[in-house]
Amino acid sequence: MLEALAGEAGAMALDYARRGMRSWTKAGASPVTEADIAVDRFLKRRLMEARPGFGWLSEETADDPSRLDRREVFIVDPIDGTRAFAAGLPDWTISLAVVRDGRPVAAALAEPVAGRIFVAALGHGASVSGRPLSPLGRDRVEGAVVAGPKPMTVRAENAGARALPKIHSLALRFAKVAAGEIDAGFAGGQSHDWDLAAADLLVHEAGASLTGLDGAVPCYNRPVPTHFPLVCAGFPLHGLLRQVAGEDRRRGGTS
Structure with missing residues (x-):
């Protein structure tokens, strides 16, 4: 069901992009x-x-606290990477x-x-266009190809x-790690559940890892659906980059 609906939603968004559309700025100076x-x-x-018994959490729907009482919740980003979408760039997704x-x-x-559509199910692996996802297994930071906010990538570059x-698209950044297209991705603080949940499963089912700097996996459907800085990579690079990304924090800096 999810794969088919993601495809239909993608076709709908492409049609809007071809025809042109209105855009505006919402709270927090984010485009929509x-x-x-x-x-x-x-x-x-x-x-x-x-x-109908599931909860619902989406970037573009007013939050309904009743989701907190539901064991199962749909978490959706109708267009992740709206700035890219509105500018005619390719790196946006539907999550x-x-x-x-x-x-x-x-x-x-x-x-x-x-x-292309990435799909994953817990315990059944992850794939894109029928090809199983497989992250890179780099064992050193030197030479790794990384993507993310500059304060974190600068430390990796150093x-x-x-x-x-x-x-x-933050989700695409992490999906590229799962697919072995880049070595690692970072997210700064204040990413949201809808940016992360689908990509999180892709990453872990592919055999890579997505955690905070403390090594804890994200927890979703909390009252405040935001997250601290995150590191995504295969092993053993993931552990090495957690150390690199956390160095400035240990010295008292911010990211």
Whole structure:
């Protein structure tokens, strides 16, 4: 169900991009477009019709605290990387996840411009276009290709890594780690459940790791759905980058 709906939502968003659309700024100076709202409404209608007992959490829907009483919750970002989408850039995604007891158990992540959909199910692996995902197994920071906010990538570069230009969709940044397309990705503080939940399952089912600097995996569907800085990579690079990313904090700096 998630994969099919991600595909339909991707086609809808591409149609808006071709026809043109209104955009505006919402609270927090974040951009939003007509496509964000239309995709959100489409996904909420279809998913909640299929599973009316689930909770719902989405970037573009007013938060309903009743989700906290539900064991299973849909966590959705109708367009992750709206700035890229509105600017005609390719690095945006549509992110769908089912979270049970605080952790993702099913996920689909559409990358419409590239024409591919990542999928994962707990205990059943992760794939893209039928190909199993497999992260890189780099064992040193030197030479690693990383992506993320500059304060974190600069510390990795100082240890010998190479930083890519910004990947606007945070979910895609982590999906690329799961697929072995880059070595590692970072997220600064204040990322949200809808940015992370689907990609989190892709990463872990592929055999990589996504955690905070303390090594703890994210927990979803909490009252405040935001997260501290995160590191995503295969092993053993993940542990090495946690140390590198945390160095400034240990000296009292901020990221």
